[in-house]
Amino acid sequence: MSVRHALLALLTEGPKYGLQLRQEFEERTGEVWPLNVGQVYTTLQRLERDGLVESDDAGDDGPQKAFRITEAGADELALWLRTPPDMSSPPRDELVIKVLVALRAPGVDVHEVIQVHRRHLVELMQQWTRLKEYAAAQDVSFGLAVDAELFRLDSVIRWLDSADGRIRRTALEPPAPVTVGLPKPPRRLGVRR
């Protein structure tokens, strides 16, 4: 989460004080991301240094100092909103590795391991869903943040379901004839090392 750009976005509505920015940030992100006031002031100082915001000349760095977004700041925000975030796969997904290890380890039932993780993820989803159930319908920010988490967890469960099915099907098929020098996949796409 870019605190820097979130603060710029809040300043597009008009000049604001540091404490006010912190409060509005937490409100707008459905209070899912807590922010301490030190982070807010450090970020504002850096934004000012980079010419993206400016403050009243008078007064020192107290809570009475108001910040405004500059033209360069507005340009930076517009660029950030349209820049795709890094969606390439993480270097090592712990869950994938656990399932791969369970698949080969003697005496380990990979389906049981998959079920342990599936249950845990469903329990997490139940907790998020309960939050959404009792949240005010008009709290759109909170609903969006919770949905994002639900869709993310759901996609992991779908992967587990698909892995479960693939392993079962493979176990039912006769073993492939031994071949010398299996062809390698062309390249390991999307894996950063």
Next chain:
Amino acid sequence: MTALELLGVSKVYGEGPTEVHALRQVNLFVEPGELVAVMGPSGSGKSTLLTIAGSLEEPTAGEVVVGGEHLSGMSRNDKARLRRRAIGYVFQDFNLLAGLTAVENVSLPLELDGVTARTARAEGMKALEELGLGDRSARFPDELSGGERQRVAIARAVVGRRHLLLADEPSGALDSSNGEAVMRLIRGACQRGVAGVVVTHDAQLASWADRVVFLRDGRVVDQTAPPPGPESVLAPSGNP
């Protein structure tokens, strides 16, 4: 009194080399007001479990008890009466009767049960109003949107004093926001005391349940723990 009990329920289709064990020794208890989701892949026995719980099919072995009444000793007529009075179904494809209006669809089970047309209609209107469909009561199914049709199906499933709601993939082909609306309505029915069982392969739907039971090859293999309370996922993890 427990709303639904499945005791050692097994179901075998066919015999000899072609026999299929759809359910094996399934135990499941659902209390009034509780919503249970049954999750499993295709062929895990989910739909069979639901049709047996709703007395639409007989188990090969084991016992089904609905609201304290054992189904095994009942005549066909008694079972049909129990279905009209106590059990509501919501199917993936809604199963509304095309020639009847929304309110006629909803009040039909009561009329079949001998309730006067006037009382049945009043109960039907009440169920539709609870689901926000009061102004759609005179529409025919093909004049309603997919989400509205599914709400009519839910109204029909809870009309009168029905206290066991059985739903098979209730969000069907609806998009995710309509799917969420369907689950909110089912939760609402449970909060009014109805016991609900939803079978689904969709974790987002299942996560609305109080308890999720995992079915695999006809067996209950696992279930979720009681929820620790919603604040736990919001607790800061490591950050100051």
